[in-house]
Amino acid sequence: MLAKGRGAKIRAPRRGLTKEEVDFDQTWGTLSTAFTEIHSKNSSRLSFEELFRNAYKLVLKKKQDVLYDRVVDLEKTWLKDTVSSRISTFVTPALSYDSSEQASGVQSNERRIAGERFIRTLKDAFADHQLCMGMITDVLMYMDRVYSQDQRRPSIYAMAMTLFLTQVLKHPLSNDHDVLSLLETVLLDMIEMERKGEVIDRTLVRSCCFMLEGLYSTFTEEESSKLYLRSFEPKFLKASIEFYRLEGQSLVAEADASSFCSHAQQRLKEEEERCQQTISPITEPRIKRVVDEHLILAHIADVINMEGTGVKNMLDNDKVKDLANVYDLIARVDPQKLALKTAVQKRVVELGEEINKAASVPVQPSAPTKTSAKTAGDSKAPGEKSLNQQTQAAITWVEQILDLKKKYDRLLIEAFKKDATLSQALEVSFQDFINDNEQSPEHLSLFLDEYLKRGGKDKTEAEIDALLDDGILLLQYLANKDKFETYYKKHMAKRLLMKKSVSRDMERQVLSKMKVKIGNQFTQKLEGLIRDTELSDNLNALYKEQVTRQGEVDPKRIDLDCRVLTTTVWPFETLFKKDNDEGTNRSYIYPAEIESVRKSFQQFYLSRHNGRKLTWMPSLGDADMRAVFTTGGKTRRYEINVSTYGMMVLMLFNDLAPKASLSFEQIQAETNIETPDLIRNLQSLSLVAKWRVLKKEPMSKDIKPTDCFFFNEAFSSQFLKIKVSVVAGGSRVENSEERRATQERIDNGRALVIEAAIVRIMKSRKNLTHGELMNQTLEQVSGRFQPDVNMIKKRIESLIDREYLERGADLAKPSYVYMA
Incomplete structure (x- = not known):
C-alpha cells in the first residue's frame, strides 16, 4: 500500500472551479x-x-x-x-x-x-x-x-x-x-x-x-x-496493589530480611524498567508509590525486627550491603526512619549495657592496717592484683565503647549515608548507656591516664594520638563533666608528681583538645598543674646554682628535686588522704642526709618567698638509691628506684650490723610513717620476688607489728636498674569508701556552682517565680553536670537563710526576690 503522509503537498485546483x-x-x-x-x-x-x-x-x-x-x-x-x-x-x-x-x-x-x-x-x-x-x-x-x-x-x-x-x-x-x-x-x-x-x-x-x-x-x-490514564492505568495500579499486597505477606512469612530487601529493590528496578520500556513513563511515580506503600511500608517494620535475620543480626555481623538496602527502603517511605532508628538505638544500648555489665566488677575497700600478700616468689599481692584487674576493666570499658563507636560511625557512613536522623539517634544511644554507668567519668580518666602515663606498650605514636583523640571525643557524652574533672585532676597530678607522664607537651595537647570539646572553664585548673611543675623546674635549677655558688658541691651530696605545689590548684584531699587525723601536719623523721638538704632547700625557698609556708609531703615522692649486695665474696651493685617512704626505711639498714634486724615497730618509731603507708612499702620491699630487697620473719602473708626485717644480702636481679612499685600506689579504680568520699566532695562543689548560678540569675532578673528560677538554673549548670532538683531547692533555701534572696509576697504563686 502506498502511504500518503498527512503533510503531502497537493497542487492547488485550477481557477474557475467555483463556476462548475x-x-x-x-x-x-x-x-x-x-x-x-x-x-x-x-x-x-x-x-x-x-x-x-x-x-x-x-x-x-x-x-x-x-x-x-x-x-x-x-x-x-x-x-x-x-x-x-x-x-x-x-x-x-x-x-x-x-x-x-x-x-x-x-x-x-x-x-x-x-x-x-x-x-x-x-x-x-x-x-x-x-x-x-x-x-x-x-x-x-x-x-x-x-x-x-x-x-x-x-x-x-x-x-x-x-x-x-x-x-x-x-x-x-x-x-x-x-x-x-x-x-x-x-x-x-x-x-x-x-x-x-x-x-x-x-x-x-x-x-x-x-x-x-x-x-x-x-x-x-x-x-x-487519555484512554491510558482514564481506563488502563487505574486498573493496572489496582492489580499491582493486590499483587504486592499478597507478595509482601508471602515474603514476610517465608523469606529472611536480607532476601526481602533485595527483592523489594529488584521490584522497584523492574517497575522502573517496565514503565520505561513496556507501558508508559508517566506511570513510573505512581507504580513506585504502590510498591512503596503495599510492599515496603506495610512490612518494613516487621522486616527490620525479624528474629535472627533483621537489623540486629545485620548490625552484629557487619552486613553493610543489607543495612544499606534497609536504609534505602525505609528512606523511601518514612522520612524519620522510625523503625530503623528504634532498632539501631535499641541494639546500641543493649551492647552498651553489656559493656557496662562487664566493667561493673565490685571493688572492695582495702583494710587500713592489714593487707593480704602473696608468698615469696609471687610478684603481686592479692589486693594489688584485684585493683589492677578492676583498673584494667575500666580501661577495657573505654576501649570497647570506642570500638563500638567506630563501628557504628563506619556503618553510618557506609550503610546509612551519613543520615542526620540516625546520627542523632546514635549520639543519644551512646549518651544514654555511657551515663548509665556511674563510674564512666572515672573510667574515661583512667583510660586517658593509661596512655598519657605509659604511652602504650605496643602502639605507635600515631596510634596513641588517635586513642587519646577518641577518648577525648567521649567527653561530649558525659553528663557529669565535673566528676570527670575531679578524677582527671587526681590522675594528672599523680602523673606529673611521679614523673610518669609521657611529656608535658602531650599533656598540654590533650588539655587543648578538651578545651575545644567542653570549654575553657574546665581546663583552667588543670593547666595550673603544668604551670606549677614548670615553676618547680625553674626553682630547682636556681637552687642548684646557689648550691654551686656557695661551694657546697659534694660528690656524695644528695641531689634534691622538689615540687612546690599551690594549695588551691592541686587535689590534696585525694592525693594526700590519710587514715588518721594527723593529715599533712605529721612530722616525719628523715635520715640525717635527707634532713640536711631538706632544710637547705626550705631556707632557699623562704628567702625568695617571704611569708609563705612549706609543708613537706613525701607520700608521692621517690628516690634513686645505689645498693650493694655481697654474698660469697661477690659484690653486686644496683640502682634502685623506691618511694620516699621506701628510701627512709632502707636507709635505716645502713648502720646495722650484718644479719641484724629491725621490727615493724622499730621502723615506724624511726620514721614516723603512718601504719597503712608503712605496711604497703614493706610489702613491696619484702614480699615481691622481683625486688625483695628485705627479708621478713616470719614469712607470711600479713604484716604484723612484731615482724622483723633483715637486709637481703642474697638479692640478685638480671637488671642493673630496678623500680620497686608500691602496692596500690598508682592510678587505679577507687574502692567504695573512696568513691563515697569523692562523691561527697563533688556534691559540695556542685552546691557552690548551683548557688553561684542562682545568684547570677537573680542579680540579673531581680524577681523570678520558682519555676522560672529552677528552669534557668538547670539550664546554666547542665553543661557541667546533671543537677539534682532537690539540691537546687536546698541551695535556694540556704540563700534565703543567708539573706541573698527573699520569698515573694504572693504565696499562691511562689517567687523569689534578689536582695542587693
Whole structure:
C-alpha cells in the first residue's frame, strides 16, 4: 500500500472551479470508493490530486457538512463491519478467564499465546487505521481548514480516532465485556506473567499502551482524558496493589530480611524498567508509590525486627550491603526512619549495657592496717592484683565503647549515608548507656591516664594520638563533666608528681583538645598543674646554682628535686588522704642526709618567698638509691628506684650490723610513717620476688607489728636498674569508701556552682517565680553536670537563710526576690 503522509503537498485546483456544477452523489461516490480502497490497501492507482479536487469542489459548493457526516458514517461502517469483525475472530475461549485464579503452566502459556495474537491483531488494526486516516485526512485537508475549525467540530483525523474507540474498542463481546476491557485484561495478565518470571513480548505490550495513550475519551484531547490514564492505568495500579499486597505477606512469612530487601529493590528496578520500556513513563511515580506503600511500608517494620535475620543480626555481623538496602527502603517511605532508628538505638544500648555489665566488677575497700600478700616468689599481692584487674576493666570499658563507636560511625557512613536522623539517634544511644554507668567519668580518666602515663606498650605514636583523640571525643557524652574533672585532676597530678607522664607537651595537647570539646572553664585548673611543675623546674635549677655558688658541691651530696605545689590548684584531699587525723601536719623523721638538704632547700625557698609556708609531703615522692649486695665474696651493685617512704626505711639498714634486724615497730618509731603507708612499702620491699630487697620473719602473708626485717644480702636481679612499685600506689579504680568520699566532695562543689548560678540569675532578673528560677538554673549548670532538683531547692533555701534572696509576697504563686 502506498502511504500518503498527512503533510503531502497537493497542487492547488485550477481557477474557475467555483463556476462548475457539482453532482454531490457522484462526487461522493468517487471519494467513498477511494476511501474504501485506501482502507483495503489498494491505493496505488488512486490520484490524490483528483481526490483532493473533488473534496475541494464539494466544500466550495457548501456541501462540507454533508461531506463531513458521510465520511463519519463511512468510517463507522468500515470499523464496525470490517475491523471489529476481524478482531472478534481472535477472541478465543483461552481468553475467557478470571485473572485472579491460579492457572497451570499450560493454561498460562495458552493464555499468553492467545493474548499475543489478540493484541497483535488489535495493534495492527490501529496502526492501519492511523495510516489510512492520515491519507484520507490529506484529501480532506481543505474541509478541515475551512469547516471543522470554524464549526468547532473535531478534525477528521481526531474523529476517526474517536470512532476507533467507540466502534472497535467499545465493541461488546458479551454482556459484561468489550474489546477494551479484554485488551486491558490481557495486558494486565501479561504484566503479571512477567512479574512471575515469564518472558513476554514487551514491544507488543508497549504498542498497545501507546495506542491507549493516543486515544482520548473527549474531543478536546486533554492530557487527563487519555484512554491510558482514564481506563488502563487505574486498573493496572489496582492489580499491582493486590499483587504486592499478597507478595509482601508471602515474603514476610517465608523469606529472611536480607532476601526481602533485595527483592523489594529488584521490584522497584523492574517497575522502573517496565514503565520505561513496556507501558508508559508517566506511570513510573505512581507504580513506585504502590510498591512503596503495599510492599515496603506495610512490612518494613516487621522486616527490620525479624528474629535472627533483621537489623540486629545485620548490625552484629557487619552486613553493610543489607543495612544499606534497609536504609534505602525505609528512606523511601518514612522520612524519620522510625523503625530503623528504634532498632539501631535499641541494639546500641543493649551492647552498651553489656559493656557496662562487664566493667561493673565490685571493688572492695582495702583494710587500713592489714593487707593480704602473696608468698615469696609471687610478684603481686592479692589486693594489688584485684585493683589492677578492676583498673584494667575500666580501661577495657573505654576501649570497647570506642570500638563500638567506630563501628557504628563506619556503618553510618557506609550503610546509612551519613543520615542526620540516625546520627542523632546514635549520639543519644551512646549518651544514654555511657551515663548509665556511674563510674564512666572515672573510667574515661583512667583510660586517658593509661596512655598519657605509659604511652602504650605496643602502639605507635600515631596510634596513641588517635586513642587519646577518641577518648577525648567521649567527653561530649558525659553528663557529669565535673566528676570527670575531679578524677582527671587526681590522675594528672599523680602523673606529673611521679614523673610518669609521657611529656608535658602531650599533656598540654590533650588539655587543648578538651578545651575545644567542653570549654575553657574546665581546663583552667588543670593547666595550673603544668604551670606549677614548670615553676618547680625553674626553682630547682636556681637552687642548684646557689648550691654551686656557695661551694657546697659534694660528690656524695644528695641531689634534691622538689615540687612546690599551690594549695588551691592541686587535689590534696585525694592525693594526700590519710587514715588518721594527723593529715599533712605529721612530722616525719628523715635520715640525717635527707634532713640536711631538706632544710637547705626550705631556707632557699623562704628567702625568695617571704611569708609563705612549706609543708613537706613525701607520700608521692621517690628516690634513686645505689645498693650493694655481697654474698660469697661477690659484690653486686644496683640502682634502685623506691618511694620516699621506701628510701627512709632502707636507709635505716645502713648502720646495722650484718644479719641484724629491725621490727615493724622499730621502723615506724624511726620514721614516723603512718601504719597503712608503712605496711604497703614493706610489702613491696619484702614480699615481691622481683625486688625483695628485705627479708621478713616470719614469712607470711600479713604484716604484723612484731615482724622483723633483715637486709637481703642474697638479692640478685638480671637488671642493673630496678623500680620497686608500691602496692596500690598508682592510678587505679577507687574502692567504695573512696568513691563515697569523692562523691561527697563533688556534691559540695556542685552546691557552690548551683548557688553561684542562682545568684547570677537573680542579680540579673531581680524577681523570678520558682519555676522560672529552677528552669534557668538547670539550664546554666547542665553543661557541667546533671543537677539534682532537690539540691537546687536546698541551695535556694540556704540563700534565703543567708539573706541573698527573699520569698515573694504572693504565696499562691511562689517567687523569689534578689536582695542587693
